[in-house]
Amino acid sequence: MPHLVIEYSDNLRPFPEAQVLEAVNASLTSSPEILAESDLKSRFATAERFAIGTQPAGRAFVHAQLRLLSGRTPEAKQDLAGRVGAVLREHTPRPAGVMVQLSVEIVDMDRASYVKEKL
Amino acid sequence: MPHLVIEYSDNLRPFPEAQVLEAVNASLTSSPEILAESDLKSRFATAERFAIGTQPAGRAFVHAQLRLLSGRTPEAKQDLAGRVGAVLREHTPRPAGVMVQLSVEIVDMDRASYVKEKL
Amino acid sequence: MPHLVIEYSDNLRPFPEAQVLEAVNASLTSSPEILAESDLKSRFATAERFAIGTQPAGRAFVHAQLRLLSGRTPEAKQDLAGRVGAVLREHTPRPAGVMVQLSVEIVDMDRASYVKEKL
Numbered sequence: 001m002p003h004l005v006i007e008y009s010d011n012l013r014p015f016p017e018a019q020v021l022e023a024v025n026a027s028l029t030s031s032p033e034i035l036a037e038s039d040l041k042s043r044f045a046t047a048e049r050f051a052i053g054t055q056p057a058g059r060a061f062v063h064a065q066l067r068l069l070s071g072r073t074p075e076a077k078q079d080l081a082g083r084v085g086a087v088l089r090e091h092t093p094r095p096a097g098v099m100v101q102l103s104v105e106i107v108d109m110d111r112a113s114y115v116k117e118k119l
Numbered sequence: 120m121p122h123l124v125i126e127y128s129d130n131l132r133p134f135p136e137a138q139v140l141e142a143v144n145a146s147l148t149s150s151p152e153i154l155a156e157s158d159l160k161s162r163f164a165t166a167e168r169f170a171i172g173t174q175p176a177g178r179a180f181v182h183a184q185l186r187l188l189s190g191r192t193p194e195a196k197q198d199l200a201g202r203v204g205a206v207l208r209e210h211t212p213r214p215a216g217v218m219v220q221l222s223v224e225i226v227d228m229d230r231a232s233y234v235k236e237k238l
Numbered sequence: 239m240p241h242l243v244i245e246y247s248d249n250l251r252p253f254p255e256a257q258v259l260e261a262v263n264a265s266l267t268s269s270p271e272i273l274a275e276s277d278l279k280s281r282f283a284t285a286e287r288f289a290i291g292t293q294p295a296g297r298a299f300v301h302a303q304l305r306l307l308s309g310r311t312p313e314a315k316q317d318l319a320g321r322v323g324a325v326l327r328e329h330t331p332r333p334a335g336v337m338v339q340l341s342v343e344i345v346d347m348d349r350a351s352y353v354k355e356k357l
Contacts, residue, residue, distance in 0.1 A: 077351035
């Protein structure tokens, strides 16, 4: 059931997307919080038109959003966010002269109304 | 006010987007929860770079997120999610050898701070 | 930490994206709620395949989502949403014969599990 969306500003191209998808899916699915590895659906999005703050300085961001069915403990959420953060910290490019901001957000999805099935 | 975003992995192309938009908007706006048909804003997004789990098996997903102002009952949310699910179940392609995961999520939007107007 | 995503239907092209990014970042970062201007990460997305309601009328939308760490007062959220709304109201194109819907949504991000760092 988890959905992971990783977004980065396009001044971080070329971003090692395939490596990150492999590493982050391996790390997350090894958590006891994710019961079946096939449940994890991860994807990338690129922000091509963006602005960070108000200064013309070289700035970039990578932001991950992990959406989970509600009910996890705060500790479990912190662990999962930490796993995503660790993979991004390792693989995110650091262009010279560019300040890169990394963030990871956990989102609770409403369990009672969630529809899930295999076609 | 409702916002619907339907996302699918690009191994489900060609996805019958126009048919789905017509069917899902007709179904949702016939619910008593949606007061004016013109309030419903639906769109598609395609995930071109994705990974589902850790196995190289043929896998695909379609995921819909319906964002509503807070205050609906659990039953109303289940009904709305079910309407979206029914349309996607009918129209989503099922490529041979590919396991397709379908999911629908209802999101509450904070009513007190929501800005809404017609220009 | 705030993330702003502004999405518009592509019948509003050409949308003055650069002007909006400059104006909205200036307005939001002048709020006492946003401590450092460099924290604000704003970007655009375009909805190319969309349907608003069930009528063939000319319709368009622009929708902004501002994601903030949880803990703001309702008044602070209303103020921030109002700032975004004011910028979009001023700059959004109004094509002849097209009804344009504007909306701004504030989203609380879970503070306890949020990961944030500079690389």
